[in-house]
Amino acid sequence: MTMDIADIEPVDRESTAGIIAHRLREVIMNGSLSPGTQLGEAELARRFNVSRGPLREAMQRLVSEGLLRSERYRGLFVIELEPGDVRDIYAARLAIERAAALEVMSGDRDSAAAMLDETVWAMVAAAEDNDPTALSDADLRFHEVLIAASGSKRLARMARVLLIETRMCLAQLQSTYRRVDERVAEHGRITQAIRDGDTPAVLALLEDHMEDAVQRLAPGTTLRG
Amino acid sequence: MTMDIADIEPVDRESTAGIIAHRLREVIMNGSLSPGTQLGEAELARRFNVSRGPLREAMQRLVSEGLLRSERYRGLFVIELEPGDVRDIYAARLAIERAAALEVMSGDRDSAAAMLDETVWAMVAAAEDNDPTALSDADLRFHEVLIAASGSKRLARMARVLLIETRMCLAQLQSTYRRVDERVAEHGRITQAIRDGDTPAVLALLEDHMEDAVQRLAPGTTLRG
DNA sequence: AGTCGTATGATTGTCAACAATCCGAGGACT
DNA sequence: AGTCCTCGGATTGTTGACAATCATACGACT
Incomplete structure (x- = not known):
């Protein structure tokens, strides 16, 4: 420093x-x-x-x-989040984070992956401590870092509200989390795909990530038309 | 009524x-x-x-x-738009409009295409009248309608600012427009692809549309990493 | 009983005056 | 000449008081 x-x-x-x-x-x-x-x-x-x-x-x-x-x-x-809002939020997030990921892929992938790894480690630590709040914080931070790494002012601006709304969803629906191991691993896989420069894998993983969340929070709905 | x-x-x-x-x-x-x-x-x-x-x-x-x-x-x-902002704006717009288009494709394509056609007609009329302001208005309205047709509150909210910034770009750089015929036709092609249900074509046309704009407004830069 | 009108308390919307801060001009000093 | 200090004008930030509106409770009337 x-x-x-x-x-x-x-x-x-x-x-x-x-x-x-x-x-x-x-x-x-x-x-x-x-x-x-x-x-x-x-x-x-x-x-x-x-x-x-x-x-x-x-x-x-x-x-x-x-x-x-x-x-x-x-x-x-x-604001109150109606059922349809859950899908709307995650569809918008996918749009933003997909674009951010594409920018990252054509930039400094290694430094981005390094920063993402830090948040994954934080997730691991939170999982070991059995601290669901810290886990969610680290989860959101992962996505925040991904978007920040894109270097796009506007993507970051738009994502800020979406991540807040995401947090509201989680708090409101106090979702039955999937196994934390799996949740952490998914972020790890995205990070690895970024480091590997495997763009199709990154996009596919991101889509799955959002789709999983939607189906968990709003059963019966899907992102895929 | x-x-x-x-x-x-x-x-x-x-x-x-x-x-x-x-x-x-x-x-x-x-x-x-x-x-x-x-x-x-x-x-x-x-x-x-x-x-x-x-x-x-x-x-x-x-x-x-x-x-x-x-x-x-x-x-x-x-705000003042620096050179890098042009690319940022159009990258963000592509992210939003791409997502909106995908939603439209799995919805009521015909009614969406009908509404889009109206804005294309407005563009034709403006082109015949040689009214560049009306042309830009109709152009932006096309994209506004596309996003509204997606039915997503959040995409619409985010796009509002982006379209304003787009207008600022156009005014500030008073771009040398491409041939108006071509500009109008491009919107017509997007509309047609939507009506046809040809998703890959819609996405490709949208990307080209944004890429063209960026290269016109900020020569030397590109959306493609 | 049920409905309508009215009074009341609380909350929001608006305003004009006051305090804090900044920018620029002018002068004193080196 | 150049630098620093100071002062005045202008603009923004903040405040407390006042006006407008709403929700609720209560009573009169059918």
Whole structure:
């Protein structure tokens, strides 16, 4: 970790609305705010120790991201995921992650695989500790890293919301996980296929990965038309 | 257009922030606000005839969508598209529209093709009138309809920003359009392939469509790794 | 009993004033 | 000439108060 003159980049402290939005996203993601609950401005403002102005600005961000639903003169509510949404989320994720994977395949595969391996190790550790939360965290981080490795600002931006919604699915449906070994291994196989440069295998594995998740979370539906 | 009891759905007038965000998006899209320009809160508030509160809320929406860039204590600016962004935008669009097309192929292809045809006709009319603005509008509408036909809320949400950015690219680089006939015909071919149920052709045509655009707007770069 | 109107409390939407910060011009000093 | 400091104008960030709207409970009427 050396510091170089080239590493200097313009500072711009995040705006208050940005900070609050960030923390709100986390709270929604980890399930502390279950879907459908109303967010009272006054109480939230007190909790964050800011006035209602910046808080409302933060909430408008989440509205545009689709995480909150706004009813005029009535309030803002955490979105509720209907059955059809599960398929929609995973179909969208497949679209994004497929594109990200393709970018990775024509880039620095080895460094990407190395970063992915770290998240797989984290999954292994979480599995050994029998810590389902850490396992899900590492799982999502795998996909986050994959998308980040693509280097695409826009894929990353779009994926952020999708991964939050994925977490909401998992929390809401408290899915009966498949054997953790298998779940971890699947990520390992994707990583290996990336390292090997086997593009068709990567795409096939990704599709299977999403398809499995959909069938587990919303039995009876499928990604394949 | 008959009215049925089943058509009744809960009314929820759009919030003021939503209306302003909508109009701001349009202004940014059609190029009245060129990239890099600062948006003064006071002046905009006067123009929209609202106070700064709702205006700021609207702007926060565009920030989270990536259309505005926020510098604390300095202001909000319309994003500037750097050379690499052109490729990023079209790569992301390909990911989204590819997924949308796949959904359409396993759905009601004929009704989708019918709706797409309407936009192609609009392109033909615009071409005959020699109206480049109308041509671009119809072009974007084609892709908007394609994504809407997929029925995916999330694909639609993600595409909205991408199509705005596409318009910004076109305005900024005022590209030397290819022969309009060819441009219109390409959309016609995609529509026809959808109607025919020829999935491989649809995907190939879509990829070519995006690849052509990238090479036209950012010579020397390509989508294909 | 059931329905309609009304009052009430709470919540959201809006606003205008105040505080914090930044940019640029001008001057003092080396 | 060049650098640094300071000050003024302008813009953004924040706040608390006020207006508009909604949900609920209660009572009058049929």
